[in-house]
Amino acid sequence: MEKDRWVSVLKVIIYTVKFLAGQNLSFRGKNSKLYDQQNGNFLKLIETIAKFNDTISDHITRINRNPSNMPHYLGAHIQNELISLLGQKIRHEIISLLKVSKYYSIILDSTPDLSHQDQLTVIVRFLLLNNESKQIEIREHFLGFISISDSTGQGLTNVLLDFLETHNIPLGQRFPTCGPRTPGGPRAYVWWSAVPYTSRNYYAY
Numbered sequence: 001m002e003k004d005r006w007v008s009v010l011k012v013i014i015y016t017v018k019f020l021a022g023q024n025l026s027f028r029g030k031n032s033k034l035y036d037q038q039n040g041n042f043l044k045l046i047e048t049i050a051k052f053n054d055t056i057s058d059h060i061t062r063i064n065r066n067p068s069n070m071p072h073y074l075g076a077h078i079q080n081e082l083i084s085l086l087g088q089k090i091r092h093e094i095i096s097l098l099k100v101s102k103y104y105s106i107i108l109d110s111t112p113d114l115s116h117q118d119q120l121t122v123i124v125r126f127l128l129l130n131n132e133s134k135q136i137e138i139r140e141h142f143l144g145f146i147s148i149s150d151s152t153g154q155g156l157t158n159v160l161l162d163f164l165e166t167h168n169i170p171l172g173q174r175f176p177t178c179g180p181r182t183p184g185g186p187r188a189y190v191w192w193s194a195v196p197y198t199s200r201n202y203y204a205y
Helices: 002-022 040-050 054-065 076-101 153-166
Strands: 104-112 118-129 136-148 176-178 188-191 202-204
Touching: 002 040, 002 054, 002 076, 040 054, 076 118, 076 136, 104 153, 118 153, 136 153
Parallel strands: 104 176
Antiparallel strands: 104 118, 118 136, 176 188, 188 202
16 A cells, blocks of 8 residues: 555654764765665665665655656655654653653753854753662763853853753753853853752853
C-alpha cells in the first residue's frame, strides 16, 4: 500500500537524521545530488541503506525517474524540520527530568555567530536519582541558543526569565546562575535565591 510505503520511507529518514545528529556529524555536502561524491553524509547514508532496503531502493528509483515532480523528502528543508522537531522532543524530556529533580542551576555562555550576532548558550545542571542503580547522578544538558543584544546582568536576567517562562520551567527553586563575560571586560552574573517569579535580581562586577 502507498501509505505503508511512505511510512517506511519516513521512518528511515527520521532515523538517519537521529543518527547524524546524535553523532554530531554534518548533514549536507557541496550539492544535493544522489550518488554524487560530494553530496554529504545524509544522502550517502540513504544511498547505503538503499543497498539493503528494498523500500528505500524503490524510493530512489522513483526519484530518478521523475526528479522534478516526485516528492522525496530528502532535501535540506525536511532535514531542518526533523532536526527542529527532534530537538523540541529532547528539550521536553530534559525539562521533565529537571522538574523531577526540583533543584537546578543554569550555566550561561555567549559567543558571536558567523553574522556577529551574540548567541547565549543555556545549559542546566541538576541531580537525578537513577532508579536502576539507586545512585545520584549529576546531569548537565544543553537547552538551546538565545540571540541577545544586551549582555549586562539585567539584560541576561530578562532574556533568561523569558526563556524559562516560554518553556514552562519553574523558577520557584533555589539556584545560582553563572553568566558569561560581557564584551569589554566585566563578567555579568544573574542570581536568584528562592525569589518569587516576578522578582528580577541581578548584579555585575
